[in-house]
Amino acid sequence: MVIGASGQIGRPAVAALARDGWEVTAASRGGGRDESWGEGVRAVRLDRSDDGALAAVVGDGCDLVVDLVAYGAGHARQLTALADRIGSAVVISSVSVYEDDKGRGFDTQGEPDGFPAYPVPVAETQPTVAPGEATYSTRKAALERELLAKGEELPTTVLRAGAVHGPYSPLPRELYFVKRHLDGRGGRVLAYGGESRFHPASARNIAELVRLAAGRPGSRVLNACDPQAPTVAGIGAAVDAVMGVEPETTLVDGPPPGGAVGQTPWSVPLPMVCDMSAAEQELGYRPVVSYQDSLPETVEWLRRRLAEGDWRECFPLLARVYPDLFDYAAEDAWLAGA
Template structure:
């Protein structure tokens, strides 16, 4: 298991052990993670070190799970294992999808650049051209090269959506939780609160990893929850978990150009992004193990505890980098102007 201490990695380790696998958990540090079951063998691995992954894998592993392939060199490491590993499951992303005009997540900041996908998006939807220009094109290249291995090393690629759950480095739910902790009792939702960005709980992704490990094959499958709630619905669920009442102000349309953070949440998209899970159900017998609503209390409890440890920027530096999620002054100015 590569990336065993990451958000998806932790859940996948638990799922595989419960299914009877003997798991070697690889991460930069060799220490055990507290969420791992007994019997998991930790291994220190820096995959950016030349030859380190091949040496760690050896010759006798039936399965390789990779939750953290993020560079062309990582893909080459995997292709070089063909013939030495029985099969693999690798996490990809829904960001590979393109619409009929070639628009994708990578063009969303351009004029009229946000993609218009079918609802839901099947795995047969076109993808961005493979390359190394950006995240989506790299993942498309990874998929192409790993699928080309065929039966030499059958790889199941899981295209995840908006991943959520505990141990996230970039928890979208922070947008609500911090406002609650800060005493904010009004929020603005752009696009009338209708935005839908299909969530993928780590336990559901881990269940897909478990099922794909049982049924190896070269394939691409979406990896998402059974439900894709709107951001307005997520706000209602969050209020129920937190036990609070917050006024929701709906902004019909995009955030204002002179105040682009107003109404913008981590789910706020001008068009829905919803993934079709029919293929996973058909090919693997997939049934989700949780829903967004059922999983939310655990996520909020973990997130609240992390927030109480100190400044949110220190707790979640990846989320804080280059982002202003909590511009309350801009929100208050907009509310004052539009409530007159």
């Protein structure tokens, strides 16, 4: 059973498991299907917050539960309460649980000197934030702790995903470049010299990790990212190549020079790059797609979505996180005075 099957990771995960011979029940709030799924995939509606509904879908038992929408200790306990009916689990977490040797993490980024200085690359042995219910990161940490503590009862592979990308994303970072090209912008400004690195993770590569972990049950934590972590300038160039444009890039040393000017969804002062060697060694993981090769389908999906209306309505989560992503007036004013 795949919980959250209609989402960004769920669609390719269901398809990968079905191709591997699993009989898959695809559970989601709407109960929808993806065109890539075969007729053998059973789609059902599921309210994740309803304990009884979850237990009913699990039924008398299943060999595997893949949970793509779990947050916090409560969701972990929902799964472990059904441990006698579940063979093993694969659960998605996040690289945001990591903290540096000074206790800084994703939750401290907005504080003075609060951006974490992670080792390059970050291995799974890196310390994590204290579990709790206050933030996304602390809830993911609580989810992990609860599941791993019950590893003998329910063997669970926890996958710490990076900056997830691909079609059906609620937070499509690539929109920063795609929309600018569609709007006819001839240039862009990139802070930190365009050298920011925030490790991306293709939904298709995460699906491959899900498939591999399904075949090798165990209690473990693994990073889930792409084979490379390109710079933000490199990402921009890759999108340019897909869309056939050659814009002018203005690089700024240091942080954004004013407001959101120069700020992208990948712009970080220090790199966040993850070590993928553990997944290679434990699961035999080999990525199924590179960042660059994954872009055409993402760009085409974004084109279609933008044709439906204003970007804020199409991607409300992105608009809340990055409200000034396309403040062209501020950008033009800064360029005029630069």
